Amino acid sequence: MRHLTRSTVTVAVGVLIGVVILVFVTNGSGLAPAAILVSTLAIATPLLLAAMGGLISERAGVVNIGLEGMMIVGALAGFLISNATGSWVAGVAGGAIAAGLLALVHAFVSIVLNADQVISGTAVNLLGLFGTEYVFRTFFGLGSELPAIQRAPTLAFPGLGSLNIITIVAVVAVPVLAFVMFRTPVGLRLRSVGENPLAAQTVAIHVVKLRFAAVILSGVLAGIGGAYLSVGSLGSFSEGMTNGRGFIALAAVIVGRWNPFGALAACLLFAVVSALGNGFQVSAGISADLTAGMPYLLTLIAIVVFRESASAPASLGKPLR
């Protein structure tokens, strides 16, 4: 229960800060709160999906620093497959599968070969960054002329605006994950594998299998997050378009203390700052570079303020020997 109480506090604080910032800042600045809210949710979507993925993997005891690489692979695969099939569903599915395969490599290297998980994750990021660059340039050269792809549809919410369908999936994923994690046997097993794998093994939980499943699922979610960027919001692809979002998602997991609602609060906080920054860039003419830097500064501050704590899974990063 400790987790839930703490997460409730975190969510409350996060939402409160968000609302205060929103009201305080939009008041008299010409920014519409509804527009900022929609934009916040849009910005939060890829962060949320990747953070939920990272959370699952880390709860099972496997560090996933490779979220960024998995996201960019999802973004490129989503773009290529939407382009080839003409269907956004196929694109998103393709992005999920491609990133899931990359996660499979990470799982194999870290779980079976007992490799250092940070090194393996670094390799995932490198392969994602340069591998997608290589594949993209093979198809499109330096990307001067890109085909238009079918984008994921948006749903209109009266009085608010329209939200991408993937955004709704991402938001719904949070309570679903929290329920599965804290209220079902599967979730209990997953957490036990991350806390004390040897104890889990003695009660006949298949540690290796569960960890594999968790890492692959984390790749799938990160891949959907990446595909949201290309297929969902932009309708195109550009090299390195994830721009460190995987690392912000990872930070959200830490700041949110490995709890889905905590990570949600962190993602929303980062997103609202970005959304306001974008708003001001237009309304007040603040440099795009400075507003673009804000989420990274905020992440840094959040990491320092919300000191990493005992809520981290006890066996995080330790292979089962």
Place this chain on the structure above:
Amino acid sequence: MNRLQVALRQVALLVVALVVGGLFIVLAGYNPFAVYGELLAGAGFNLVLAIIPGNPAGISTNIAAGNLFATINVWGPLILLGLSAALPFRAGLFNVGSQGQYWFGAILGVQLGITIGSNGGLLAAFLGAIVGGAVCGAIAGALKALRGANEVVTTIMINWLVVYTGHFLYGYAGPFANPVTQQPVSVPFPEGMRLPELLKSGITLHAGILVALVAVAVFGVLMSRTGFGFSVRTLGSNRHAAHYAGMPTKRLTVLVMGIGGAFAGLAGFVEITGTTGQITGSNIVGSSSFAFAGIAVALLGRNSAVGVLLAALLFAALQSGSRFLSGSFPPELASSLSGVLQAVIVFLIGANSLFSYLGGLNGIAARLPIRKTQGAVE
């Protein structure tokens, strides 16, 4: 396992990486042997063939020498980036912040140098780059030591902060952008203040490589001959043992990240005052590979001075060679290919149980990552 066996293992690993890279080349529809051959020639390594009596391959020695100079000019900064990851690795710390440290050092150094002018401007740039890089690294070290903040995440966040700040400073009408030309670049670093030229054959070989070689020597001596090096290695193999032996683990963490950052700042100094002559906003944004190049160099070179030299030469050749390809492979693919090779090498090193043999790297496995004992030893 003796030194020779370890070296052979690294070479075997490299061969596997080249084979995987070859697969990538085949998949894009090109001939890997031709591409690798051209990369070596583009890097100027065919100069070796040209000095065979009579020059049977008919190689232009001038062009080959110029290409080799270009490779060496890239080699210097890569050595320094490698050191910026290698030293923290030896202490069990993962410095992914080379990119931010490089640019923060370069910006501070260049602006300081330009301000001071011809009387000591180059020295000021040198010192400014060291200080800038060191500050940038030490911040991550301090956050780690005092707050237990995961240095992988903090260094990456600092990278982005520096990148966006730099892009702002040198953006259109940015505060440091060239006021005369209105272009998003810095004022050119004055010609008379640049790093001295050593040799010239179409392309100029500048003194950057000497800076890098001195840095490698300093690193080697520091690690193997001083009490500081001993403390760093102890910290890397067992943080708690270091603490109970009375070593100032927190101060060491800050210091190690700071020195690592200084190496990265020096890389920026060498590149700007030696090769490019000015800071360009778009270069700052397109530099995400810097953060990882140093890690790949350090891992392949097993965090040793000699290893870093050799690994950096390899990546320098790949990077430089891709710029002078004679048409069998698109250059933009070649530059991504060298990144893919880095990725494969890092994977192989991670996957190889060789890892446990890697000196100070033992420490990483022991302290990984975010758990309650991490960071501050109470």
